Amino acid sequence: MTSGTGVPARTRVLHRTLLTGALTVVLLLAGCTGCDDGADHSGPPTPRTDTTCDGRIDGTAHLTMWYHAPSALGERDAVRAQVHAFNTSQKDVKVTLLDLPKGDYNAQVHAAAADGELPDLLDFDAPNLFSYAWAGDIRPIGSCLPDRVRADLLPSVLEQGTYRGELWGLGTFDSGLGLYIRPSVFEKAGVRIPRGPRDAWTATEFTGILKKLRKLGYDTPLDLNMQYADTEWGTYGFAPAVWSAGGDLIDRSTYRTADGALNGPEAVKALTTLQSWVKAGYVDANKDSGAFQEGRSPVSWTGHWWYRRYTEAFPGDVAIVALPDFGEGTVTGMGSWQWGVPAGSADGDAVWRFLAFLLSPGEVSRMTELNGAIPATRTAIARTELFGEGGPERLYIEQLEGGVARPRPQTPAYPAITRAFSAACGKIMKGAAVRPALDEAVRAIDKDLADHQYYPPTGP
CATH class of the missing domain: 3.40.190.10 (Periplasmic binding protein-like II)
Structure with a gap:
């Protein structure tokens, strides 16, 4: 992912991070200048049918992705291993995990969004999804999600990724x-x-x-x-x-x-x-x-x-x-890191192919066994001793499935x-x-x- 000047985007992110405060204000105001019409915009949302995925991948798709600096030791190495496993398992999509300079990840996302230089896939802390969606930095992904995957996901994961009636993000784990x-x-x-x-x-x-x-x-x-x-x-x-x-x-x-x-x-x-x-x-x-x-x-x-x-x-x-x-x-509480598709991503179907891989039981387990988080799918949960029926952390599943957990303000x-x-x-x-x-x-x-x-x- 390179700018028109030939300067690598991740290098430009480092420079732009210094201007994060101003850029963030500009980013947020850009979508609402002159729109104080006095109307109440808070009524029931009208879901739209997004077109992020149409079921086709043209040729070999090459994707770039970001991953936040993890708090759990080894998370980034796990993601790197997942990228390698995916790339060697098929030939239609090739994913490259980009290294970012040290710094505030959210600030880097805002700076890259202002420059139009986000990757094809990125993750974000779940409550930040709403501001990204509102600003137009990410695309809805409901059209990419097969019914069988939707049915397997914890309801909290879907609720956390939803804004104004559309699905914008999905996580491979949740919190308790x-x-x-x-x-x-x-x-x-x-x-x-x-x-x-x-x-x-x-x-x-x-x-x-x-x-x-x-x-x-x-x-x-x-x-x-x-x-x-x-x-x-x-x-x-x-x-x-x-x-x-x-x-x-x-x-x-x-x-x-x-x-x-x-x-x-x-x-x-x-x-x-x-x-x-x-x-x-x-x-x-x-x-x-x-x-x-x-x-x-x-x-x-x-x-x-x-x-x-x-x-x-x-x-x-x-x-x-x-x-x-x-x-x-x-x-x-509920909600953890989720994956989203930036607005400028070239091929939503190619991105979904990789996300579907990350949501497979083996890959969900690979990550959650490392970071101790709650698996996002019922299939992966059933494979664990900690979160399965009678497990010592089963309370977290009961809370996420039973309506006890609540998302932070959406x-x-x-x-x-x-x-x-x-x-x-x-x-x-x-x-x-x-x-x-x-x-x-x-x-x-x-x-x-x-x-x-x-x-x-x-x-x-």
């Missing part, structure tokens, strides 16, 4: 969130252990449990990964408490304001409860990220990515239970929402007054919405 506990400690404390989402502890019950664990000798019985509260973890980890209480990060009936949803009494109550645990000293500061493994906290509010390390620390003494019920039932405003909400979480966890912190977040979100004319629909 819950409470890791040490059953031996809870049995000693005489505390019941929930059997599933419908049996979750109430927030009030959980507060009492923390008191019992302290009496048992655990001064800081709860790990909230509080050291990351002002990052994306704050949104992924603590939005479920707001949702469980009946609040939200934005009014999803219109997607035009956060007022009344994020700073309403439900959200205030949920975050006040979380803050009360911190103020009572129940929450470990966890500066070494070892609160659970080192035995200081027998409860950890976190995701699937800790399962391997936690079970290595306490073999046979780790269980996963649903998050506390803050009033309207337990709710959990709006192009998500980057602004998560910045504002996670910043508020960081302040609240440090003792700031809850309602004023949420009011400030609402003002920031509503400003972004107004600045972009409430993100009216773009494209045909």
Whole structure:
């Protein structure tokens, strides 16, 4: 993938990354200049039939792809092995994995999009899909998805990849969130252990449990990964408490304001409860990220990515239970990295051929056995001991299939929402007054919405 000047695109991305802030603003405003018509654009979307795939591949297709800098050791090597396996398995499509310079991956995507130099395939963190789709950087891919593959995918994977009634992204794995506990400690404390989402502890019950664990000798019985509260973890980890209480990060009936949803009494109550645990000293500061493994906290509010390390620390003494019920039932998070087809990709059918390969049971297993994530297909799930029927991580499947999991707000405003909400979480966890912190977040979100004319629909 080379520009008309002969300069490699990945080199130009490095240069353009320095201008990311300005480019991002230009990119977002480009689709909405002069479109503040006062209409409510938030009604039920009208699905279109996309034409990304027509069932034909002309000649030998040569594709380029990007892959984000992974957090799990070896993920990129796994993708490289997948590309090699695919290229040697057939002759119709040849894929080249491009190396990107070190830096902010999302910034690199925005910069390349502004230059029209995205590859034929790229991955992105799921909540960013909505802004990419709105800006016209990626193409819908529903026309590429066979019914048999659609039926095999977890419903959460399809929901996460959908924006305004069309499918824009697909992941080969999903995520899970819950409470890791040490059953031996809870049995000693005489505390019941929930059997599933419908049996979750109430927030009030959980507060009492923390008191019992302290009496048992655990001064800081709860790990909230509080050291990351002002990052994306704050949104992924603590939005479920707001949702469980009946609040939200934005009014999803219109997607035009956060007022009344994020700073309403439900959200205030949920975050006040979380803050009360911190103020009572129940929450470990966890500066070494070892609160659970080192035995200081027998409860950890976190995701699937800790399962391997936690079970290595306490073999046979780790269980996963649903998050506390803050009033309207337990709710959990979902969504992880997904694949999408950039708008300028030459051959959607060729790209789909490779994506279909990545979604095959063996390739889904290759990746999820490495990174510990939840396989995206039921066929791959059935092959695992961890997530299959009776497996120790089966709760994650129950949550993703049973409507307990909820996607982060499906709006192009998500980057602004998560910045504002996670910043508020960081302040609240440090003792700031809850309602004023949420009011400030609402003002920031509503400003972004107004600045972009409430993100009216773009494209045909």
